[in-house]
Amino acid sequence: xxxxxxxxxxxxxxxxxxxxxxxxxxxxxxxxxxxxxxxxxxxxxxxxxxxxxxxxxxxxxxxxxxxxxxxxxxxxxxxxxxxxxxxxxxxxxxxxxxxxxxxxxxxxxxxx
Amino acid sequence: xxxxxxxxxxxxxxxxxxxxxxxxxxxxxxxxxxxxxxxxxxxxxxxxxxxxxxxxxxxxxxxxxxxxxxxxxxxxxxxxxxxxxxxxxxxxxxxxxxxxxxxxxxxxxxxxxx
Numbered sequence: 001x002x003x004x005x006x007x008x009x010x011x012x013x014x015x016x017x018x019x020x021x022x023x024x025x026x027x028x029x030x031x032x033x034x035x036x037x038x039x040x041x042x043x044x045x046x047x048x049x050x051x052x053x054x055x056x057x058x059x060x061x062x063x064x065x066x067x068x069x070x071x072x073x074x075x076x077x078x079x080x081x082x083x084x085x086x087x088x089x090x091x092x093x094x095x096x097x098x099x100x101x102x103x104x105x106x107x108x109x110x111x112x
Numbered sequence: 113x114x115x116x117x118x119x120x121x122x123x124x125x126x127x128x129x130x131x132x133x134x135x136x137x138x139x140x141x142x143x144x145x146x147x148x149x150x151x152x153x154x155x156x157x158x159x160x161x162x163x164x165x166x167x168x169x170x171x172x173x174x175x176x177x178x179x180x181x182x183x184x185x186x187x188x189x190x191x192x193x194x195x196x197x198x199x200x201x202x203x204x205x206x207x208x209x210x211x212x213x214x215x216x217x218x219x220x221x222x223x224x225x226x
Contacts, residue, residue: 004154032212043116044202044217051212089155093212099145100204100215102154 004092006103013080014111020076021106023090027071032093034100035064035075039086047075047088080110115139118203118218125193125225133188133221135203144186145215146178147202155202161186162208193225 005024013019025033032051038044048057053068061078077084087107091100116137125131135144142163147155159168161180175197177189190197200222204215 034212034214036217041219043114043219046214046216049212049214099157099160100147100155101157102147104152104154 004090004101004103006088006090006106008106009104010107010109012109012111015081017080017110018076018078019080019108020074021088021108023073023075023103025071025073025090025092025101027068029094030068030071030092031095033066033068033073034091034093035073036089036091037086038089038105044089077108080108082110082112084108085110114219116203116205116216116218118201118221120221121219123221123223125190125223127195127225128192131190131193131223133190133201133203133223135186135188135218136184137205137216138184139205139207139216140183141205141207141216142183143206143208144180145204145206146186146188147204149200149202149220150198158188190223193223195225198223198225 007022032049034049035047036044037047048064050066055066057064063076066073087105089102089105091102119134145160146158148158149155157169158172159178175191179187200220202220203218206213206215
């Protein structure tokens with residue numbers, strides 16, 4: 001059984017705070033790790049896809065790291081803004097067909 | 113412009129009455145997926161099409177069927193919806209090639225069964 005675990009389940013921060021979430025996944029037969037941001041009433045939006053151990057990706061104030069040997073990824077948001085409020089999903093794939101196996105997500109609320 | 117479009121956004125159906133959800137894409141991607149997300153749960157893959165080849169997940173109930181008449185469209189048919197089938201249904205597409213690819217999602221259809 002494959003399980004992708006995300007923590008925390010929800011997070012409330014003040015505008016300007018930096019924050020981070022964790023995604024853990026099975027390290028065997030790993031192919032890629034994906035992060036998505038899902039705002040209410042919108043489509044899940046891809047943030048990052050990472051494949052190599054030690055990968056680090058950055059998009060503006062958001063960055064992610066990957067450790068495939070121990071099976072975890074961190075997502076960091078620096079200086080959170082209200083528009084960062086969303087559910088952040090991570091997903092793991094075992095092959096190039098991209099069958100995403102999701103975690104339950106971390107719901108972030110950023111208060112002005 | 114939306115590249116993966118799901119209709120309708122909200123669907124209310126009666127217990128046991130067949131219902132069809134639709135998904136269309138303008139990306140010309142070769143793979144289309146259907147995911148089910150129940151409240152507070154992780155999105156779960158029901159099945160996917162790789163071109164015309166249908167791939168069912170082992171634990172997807174027989175009550176769920178899918179059709180892909182052409183590259184652009186994919187349908188999810190629920191033959192006899194039960195109360196437990198109330199969920200958000202997400203359609204996604206990707207282009208399988210060398211290396212990891214990103215999936216593009218629609219906004220989802222929220223299904224209510226009454």
